Amino acid sequence: MEGVDGGEEGVADAEGDEGLGDLVGDEARLANTGEKDGARGGEEENDVTFPKMPPFDFSPPPYNGPTVDEIMAKRKAYLSPSLFHLYKKPLNVVDGKRQYLFDDEGRRYLDGFGGIATVGCGHCHPDVVEAIVNQTKRLQHSTVLYLNSAIADFAEALASKLPSDLNVVLFTNSGTEANELALMMAKLYTGSHDIISLRNGYHGNAAGTMGATGQSVWKYNVVQSGTHHALNPDPYRGVFGSDGEKYAKDVQDLIEYGTSGNVAAFVSETIQGVGGIVELAPGYLPPVYSSIKKAGGLCIADEVQAGFARTGSHFWSFEAQGVTPDIVTMAKGIGNGIPLGAVVTTPEIAKVLTRRNYFNTFGGNPVCTAAGLAVLRVIEKENLQENAHVVGSYLKDRLTALKNKYEIIGDVRGRGFMLGVELVTDRQQKTPAKAETAHVLDQMKELGVLIGRGGIYSNVFRITPPLCFTKEDADFLVDAMDYSVSKT
Numbered sequence: 001m002e003g004v005d006g007g008e009e010g011v012a013d014a015e016g017d018e019g020l021g022d023l024v025g026d027e028a029r030l031a032n033t034g035e036k037d038g039a040r041g042g043e044e045e046n047d048v049t050f051p052k053m054p055p056f057d058f059s060p061p062p063y064n065g066p067t068v069d070e071i072m073a074k075r076k077a078y079l080s081p082s083l084f085h086l087y088k089k090p091l092n093v094v095d096g097k098r099q100y101l102f103d104d105e106g107r108r109y110l111d112g113f114g115g116i117a118t119v120g121c122g123h124c125h126p127d128v129v130e131a132i133v134n135q136t137k138r139l140q141h142s143t144v145l146y147l148n149s150a151i152a153d154f155a156e157a158l159a160s161k162l163p164s165d166l167n168v169v170l171f172t173n174s175g176t177e178a179n180e181l182a183l184m185m186a187k188l189y190t191g192s193h194d195i196i197s198l199r200n201g202y203h204g205n206a207a208g209t210m211g212a213t214g215q216s217v218w219k220y221n222v223v224q225s226g227t228h229h230a231l232n233p234d235p236y237r238g239v240f241g242s243d244g245e246k247y248a249k250d251v252q253d254l255i256e257y258g259t260s261g262n263v264a265a266f267v268s269e270t271i272q273g274v275g276g277i278v279e280l281a282p283g284y285l286p287p288v289y290s291s292i293k294k295a296g297g298l299c300i301a302d303e304v305q306a307g308f309a310r311t312g313s314h315f316w317s318f319e320a321q322g323v324t325p326d327i328v329t330m331a332k333g334i335g336n337g338i339p340l341g342a343v344v345t346t347p348e349i350a351k352v353l354t355r356r357n358y359f360n361t362f363g364g365n366p367v368c369t370a371a372g373l374a375v376l377r378v379i380e381k382e383n384l385q386e387n388a389h390v391v392g393s394y395l396k397d398r399l400t401a402l403k404n405k406y407e408i409i410g411d412v413r414g415r416g417f418m419l420g421v422e423l424v425t426d427r428q429q430k431t432p433a434k435a436e437t438a439h440v441l442d443q444m445k446e447l448g449v450l451i452g453r454g455g456i457y458s459n460v461f462r463i464t465p466p467l468c469f470t471k472e473d474a475d476f477l478v479d480a481m482d483y484s485v486s487k488t
């Protein structure tokens with residue numbers, strides 16, 4: 001299986017790099033425990049700094065639960081055969097604190113993936129935990145048939161983070177559900193049915209969103225009609241390089257040649273996450289939004305992965321392209337890991353749902369919305385957007401320096417804490433270095449650093465840490481990548 005979300009690779013993939021050997025091995029395990037025994041950290045060898053985990057004042061409680069083998073056996077017996085895990089030797093994560101995770105042996109890992117760009121405030125942030133616990137103790141569930149202040153307070157706070165016309169919030173339980181709802185509302189509002197999305201985009205795994213997704217590895221062989229996939233404005237692999245306006249012309253062509261001339265919506269991420277951290281070429285969205293509006297359609301910004309300050313320069317990633325969407329969808333970082341999604345739109349568009357009854361049992365649940373409000377407050381209180389910008393830029397600079405050192409690194413891209421590193425065996429041909437990517441990922445884990453993997457060829461590292469990541473963490477991550485790539 002290729003191109004999997006979160007870089008979660010299928011078992012076949014995990015086995016695919018056999019033969020490369022365990023190139024880090026014992027040294028890596030030393031690095032990971034180096035804090036305890038003071039071994040080797042920070043030494044330089046052949047221009048490569050041996051990675052040293054920054055100190056962190058927290059010890060998780062002892063773990064007395066089932067072993068990796070016992071969990072794997074139950075997974076095999078009782079869970080879907082479609083489940084896959086990231087590493088050759090699966091990791092049993094039992095505790096989390098800020099930007100760190102701990103396995104069943106109490107070993108600490110720097111989390112450079114954040115539960116797939118979800119844990120923005122840091123693992124088990126006390127303010128978010130407190131909000132969840134307090135609300136759970138008082139009232140866990142009621143449905144919107146009764147009044148409750150948690151949902152109303154969060155809706156108000158969330159709307160204040162968006163352009164002023166976008167002030168109606170509809171809560172869902174996931175990103176897929178948010179995008180499904182947004183697509184349906186666009187169809188109802190416009191009376192049209194054609195959707196335009198991007199090749200290499202990812203929007204979810206239900207009927208409409210799987211159709212809008214533009215990567216075969218995420219599309220089952222079921223009917224997914226009504227979507228046209230435009231050329232991806234991918235500065236690294238795309239046919240027009242970084243010329244956003246040239247790619248935009250393809251959307252106009254699709255409207256003219258592939259539809260009645262009217263469309264329901266255009267939906268896109270501004271930085272594609274699952275697709276391997278591809279930031280749309282500059283200047284792309286303004287002409288596309290203009291073409292879509294002329295064709296009577298709505299513009300949907302999928303902020304499921306890149307929203308909530310992750311990109312550092314902006315709170316929402318669409319802002320970097322200077323556009324205003326008609327609908328914004330969100331999930332992941334909205335609740336720091338609690339199941340929550342949202343669609344935010346204008347009152348006029350939201351009104352289409354009054355034509356019938358729309359109901360969602362858990363949508364806007366008091367516990368989830370209390371968590372969401374706490375998340376917004378933490379982002380503000382701890383200046384996490386600024387941190388994503390400053391530390392993310394530093395991290396990108398260091399990764400770019402690594403690209404200049406190793407031929408195998410073909411591209412470094414993204415912004416803030418949404419960064420991608422693409423490995424290729426041939427820079428000219430851009431041949432995906434899939435086995436090497438899997439191998440380095442595994443070796444970095446042995447050194448104590450967790451990052452993700454994605455892209456349709458599974459050859460892109462995805463770096464999307466909690467937004468409290470420090471400069472020292474960035475150094476450790478890059479040193480671990482440097483060390484692992486140097487041995488490959």
Ligand SMILES: Cc1ncc(COP(=O)(O)O)c(C=O)c1O
Pocket residue numbers: 005173174175176177179202203204205269273274302303304305331332
């Ligand atoms: C951009 C984007 N949209 C939508 C989704 C779907 O979200 P969920 O997995 O919560 O259904 C994802 C998930 O990775 C995503 O990255």
